[in-house]
Amino acid sequence: MKIIIFIFLxxxxxxxxxxxxxxxxxTSSKNxxxxxxxxxxxxxxxxxxxxxxxxxxxxxxxxxxEESAKEGLEIIKxxxxxxxxxxxxxxxxxxxxxxxxxxxISSKGDDNFFVGLDLGYSNSASNHIGKEGSVVAKAPYEDFxxxGLDLGYEFKNGIFCTLGYSQIINGDIIMDNIYLxxxxxxxTYYNFSPYFGLFxxxxxxxxxxxxxxxxxxxxxxxxxxxxxxxxGVSYPINDEISLSLAYRxxxxxxxxxxxxxxxxxxxxxxxxxxxxxxIQYKF
Numbered sequence: 001m002k003i004i005i006f007i008f009l010x011x012x013x014x015x016x017x018x019x020x021x022x023x024x025x026x027t028s029s030k031n032x033x034x035x036x037x038x039x040x041x042x043x044x045x046x047x048x049x050x051x052x053x054x055x056x057x058x059x060x061x062x063x064x065x066e067e068s069a070k071e072g073l074e075i076i077k078x079x080x081x082x083x084x085x086x087x088x089x090x091x092x093x094x095x096x097x098x099x100x101x102x103x104x105i106s107s108k109g110d111d112n113f114f115v116g117l118d119l120g121y122s123n124s125a126s127n128h129i130g131k132e133g134s135v136v137a138k139a140p141y142e143d144f145x146x147x148g149l150d151l152g153y154e155f156k157n158g159i160f161c162t163l164g165y166s167q168i169i170n171g172d173i174i175m176d177n178i179y180l181x182x183x184x185x186x187x188t189y190y191n192f193s194p195y196f197g198l199f200x201x202x203x204x205x206x207x208x209x210x211x212x213x214x215x216x217x218x219x220x221x222x223x224x225x226x227x228x229x230x231x232g233v234s235y236p237i238n239d240e241i242s243l244s245l246a247y248r249x250x251x252x253x254x255x256x257x258x259x260x261x262x263x264x265x266x267x268x269x270x271x272x273x274x275x276x277x278x279i280q281y282k283f
Contacts, residue, residue, distance in 0.1 A: 020069045021061035022076055023086050025188060028055055029236035031112065032188045038156045039187060045076065079187050116150040118278030122168045127268040135265040137211040137258060140172035146274060158185045176204045177226055194233045201226045205254045211267060215260055222254040240282050248274040
């Protein structure tokens with residue numbers, strides 16, 4: 001009798017547990033689906049998905065027992081804290097059993113070119129350094145409006161790079177910048193994708209006014225190397241169009257020499273801060 005009870009309990013344990021899945025995310029962007037698939041493929045987590053009401057529902061699994069499901073959830077929560085376990089019957093209502101590594105998902109959109117336009121607010125304070133005698137110069141405005149254009153390429157592993165141009169302008173100064181960026185996009189949270197990047201380029205500054213009347217000489221143009229970092233977040237409207245918000249800080253070394261009879265000084269611009277609102281179109 002004890003043997004029969006033991007066999008019954010063993011069979012119940014083995015066959016009584018219903019397969020489960022871990023719900024990872026919901027997104028309207030196929031590129032986000034591709035990114036999640038790529039990241040979790042690297043750590044050996046099986047991914048499945050469904051497409052319902054213009055949304056991709058992303059799951060991990062199935063898991064055959066409770067212990068493996070909990071172990072899987074512990075791993076996934078390191079990347080997606082909001083992930084949770086769902087029973088097979090709940091997930092199967094929406095999962096179409098299409099492995100996200102199949103040809104159906106990987107045949108399109110693995111890598112993408114995109115163009116971007118951004119508008120923003122910029123700030124660059126000047127520093128007036130006296131070299132000889134005494135020069136009283138009018139400091140230029142520190143606040144700038146700006147716009148920028150970018151051509152970029154996004155890889156399926158979260159890395160993207162851009163070639164960009166921006167013009168920063170106020171009543172006193174025009175600054176033209178051309179640069180290359182290298183960025184890493186982190187895992188998506190509720191359709192928001194944070195990213196971090198570095199950039200390097202060249203900056204050209206031109207003055208529209210003299211900071212002092214009738215100078216003997218004034219270097220109204222300056223060229224400098226431009227380096228910096230940017231932090232941002234993007235939000236997909238659909239598979240082609242995304243919005244972004246970013247903060248960018250750049251180091252430079254623009255120097256404008258100023259002379260009047262018996263005196264000389266320099267105006268320096270060494271830092272540029274930008275807050276940028278952008279839109280990107282992938283093709």
